[in-house]
Amino acid sequence: xxxxxxxxxxxxxxxxxxxxxxxxxxxxxxxxxxxxxxxxxxxxxxxxxxxxxxxxxxxxxxxxxxxxxxxxxxxxxxxxxxxxxxxxxxxxxxxxxxxxxxxxxxxxxxxxxxxxxxxxxxxxxxxxxxxxxxxxxxxxxxxxxxxxxxxxxxxxxxxxxxxxxxxxxxxxxxxxxxxxxxxxxxxxxxxxxxxxx
Amino acid sequence: xxxxxxxxxxxxxxxxxxxxxxxxxxxxxxxxxxxxxxxxxxxxxxxxxxxxxxxxxxxxxxxxxxxxxxxxxxxxxxxxxxxxxxxxxxxxxxxxxxxxxxxxxxxxxxxxxxxxxxxxxxxxxxxxxxxxxxxxxxxxxxxxxxxxxxxxxxxxxxxxxxxxxxxxxxxxxx
Numbered sequence: 001x002x003x004x005x006x007x008x009x010x011x012x013x014x015x016x017x018x019x020x021x022x023x024x025x026x027x028x029x030x031x032x033x034x035x036x037x038x039x040x041x042x043x044x045x046x047x048x049x050x051x052x053x054x055x056x057x058x059x060x061x062x063x064x065x066x067x068x069x070x071x072x073x074x075x076x077x078x079x080x081x082x083x084x085x086x087x088x089x090x091x092x093x094x095x096x097x098x099x100x101x102x103x104x105x106x107x108x109x110x111x112x113x114x115x116x117x118x119x120x121x122x123x124x125x126x127x128x129x130x131x132x133x134x135x136x137x138x139x140x141x142x143x144x145x146x147x148x149x150x151x152x153x154x155x156x157x158x159x160x161x162x163x164x165x166x167x168x169x170x171x172x173x174x175x176x177x178x179x180x181x182x183x184x185x186x187x188x189x190x191x192x193x194x195x196x197x
Numbered sequence: 198x199x200x201x202x203x204x205x206x207x208x209x210x211x212x213x214x215x216x217x218x219x220x221x222x223x224x225x226x227x228x229x230x231x232x233x234x235x236x237x238x239x240x241x242x243x244x245x246x247x248x249x250x251x252x253x254x255x256x257x258x259x260x261x262x263x264x265x266x267x268x269x270x271x272x273x274x275x276x277x278x279x280x281x282x283x284x285x286x287x288x289x290x291x292x293x294x295x296x297x298x299x300x301x302x303x304x305x306x307x308x309x310x311x312x313x314x315x316x317x318x319x320x321x322x323x324x325x326x327x328x329x330x331x332x333x334x335x336x337x338x339x340x341x342x343x344x345x346x347x348x349x350x351x352x353x354x355x356x357x358x359x360x361x362x363x364x365x366x367x368x369x370x371x
Contacts, residue, residue: 109265
């Protein structure tokens with residue numbers, strides 16, 4: 001093909017560029033497959049480690065605080081952490097590359113990736129922020145109730161801490177929503193392209 | 198099954214190794230990252246042949262896998278990039294004040310071509326790369342998922358952009 005093109009045709013310039021012509025041996029491929037499986041195992045281990053850390057941390061709280069409301073709050077935090085880790089594992093951003101990559105056209109594959117990322121960002125409340133709220137709320141309330149000797153100071157702490165957490169959650173939510181909006185624009189562009197097809 | 202998968206991979210790598218190297222260069226400018234991307238593409242290709250059912254041509258299959266892997270690579274790399282990628286239409290709308298002479302310095306021309314490709318959004322990048330590899334509108338449609346008519350329109354735009362970016366010593370990209 002390059003020989004049939006005039007030398008100053010951009011396609012000729014492109015096709016005649018010097019390249020390495022990479023070919024991986026089957027041994028290298030199998031090594032890569034093992035390293036790929038290793039990466040997946042490492043990612044899973046990190047998720048399990050985070051769940052173990054959350055469980056140990058809040059179990060310690062349950063064991064040491066001796067206040068029922070705080071213990072319930074810590075228990076809810078553990079449950080929220082488990083739920084979040086499960087959701088992250090289910091729809092995580094580091095999802096394995098699918099084996100049937102060629103089954104989808106580039107347009108279809110690109111769109112499905114954008115939709116997956118958009119949903120992940122848009123549904124922050126249902127899988128990321130939301131599950132943590134009951135535990136943190138009950139734990140904070142418990143911290144206020146656990147100090148009847150200094151009610152003013154305790155409720156000032158509860159109010160300040162709650163406001164801080166609420167502000168942090170709102171910032172994360174707004175930021176994710178903005179990113180999801182940018183992805184939606186790209187999805188709309190692809191959809192309009194599909195309609196033209 | 199494994200030997201058939203291995204044979205298909207060997208066949209694909211022998212026939213399209215050069216094209217895949219060029220494709221990786223168009224998606225990743227850094228040498229080390231490009232080597233990683235190449236390995237990722239070859240690995241994905243080998244994995245994909247486990248389910249190759251000849252419903253589409255080998256060429257379409259290979260390019261789909263390679264473009265999909267490379268586009269995911271770009272998405273990962275650009276997750277926090279503040280500079281947005283441009284569409285063909287946006288690139289076409291901006292006049293190039295310093296067009297190159299293609300015949301004069303091919304290395305310079307190639308670098309300008311790569312700079313142009315690196316600026317494009319994934320789908321437009323896939324179309325221009327397929328065009329540069331010599332594929333027609335029907336083949337581009339099969340790979341990317343856009344209709345042949347839409348691919349032909351995009352090719353028309355690509356030719357206009359290339360003609361503006363490069364003086365072609367009397368010839369025009371056809």
